[in-house]
């Protein structure tokens with residue numbers, strides 16, 4: 001028996017600082033139309049998909065920052081995306097900056113089902129970068145300034161015939177992200193990202209950016225026997241190169257589909273969700289093989305404590 005579902009990774013090319021949301025939504029609907037032609041049931045868009053990646057700028061005017069945030073979802077500008085997806089019978093993952101009614105700001109993703117209903121929300125837990133202006137960098141990465149740490153944990157949802165979870169960008173580098181969802185039986189992890197093609201914190205060969213992207217996606221998939229669909233905002237955005245490389249990883253850890261450009265591009269793959277079963281029932285049968293009596297440090301401490309010299 002197989003549970004086949006076609007999933008689309010809908011990569012976006014650069015979004016200019018001045019590009020209106022309505023224009024970005026039109027680009028996303030064009031990708032949804034292609035996804036419909038490819039018989040996709042689910043499409044994944046990037047992190048902070050509606051605007052340029054604004055944490056690259058230090059801003060002191062809160063109104064200027066808040067212009068990048070969504071106060072409602074859907075809004076007048078994003079409703080056409082929901083309507084197009086529902087018309088096509090396609091569910092989707094969407095990343096955006098969320099400003100709550102009580103004034104809290106999160107880097108958020110939602111899971112929308114194939115009828116246009118929001119069935120899940122995730123708020124990014126592992127915020128990278130820094131909170132203060134660091135003028136020595138060629139650009140900033142101020143997620144720690146503009147967002148609070150997510151307060152929803154890593155839930156999963158049984159929807160559209162699968163157990164799905166979400167995370168966002170830097171979360172993928174942390175094995176705990178995948179394991180907490182793995183412990184809830186996740187079969188399909190959806191994630192969007194914005195990854196600059198250069199490390200501005202210290203020297204690192206640029207090729208490592210894509211290597212590390214693949215490394216953590218493939219490890220997360222394999223070690224938890226889950227599909228992973230990872231989707232970038234790519235290309236040169238406001239002078240900053242973003243790695244792209246959006247891909248679909250099967251539970252064996254192998255990349256089975258990958259984009260070939262750093263622009264707007266849809267790549268689709270027929271995913272057999274039952275491929276997640278083998279690993280879950282054998283080598284990564286958690287109930288049989290995990291040894292939690294030896295894992296206490298994972299939740300008891302954050303930093304490393306090497307033995308005394």
Ligand code: CDT
Nearest residue numbers: 128129141169170194195196
């Ligand atoms: N958006 C995001 O989380 N980007 C980070 C950049 C890390 S360098 C500050 C990432 O993990 O790709």
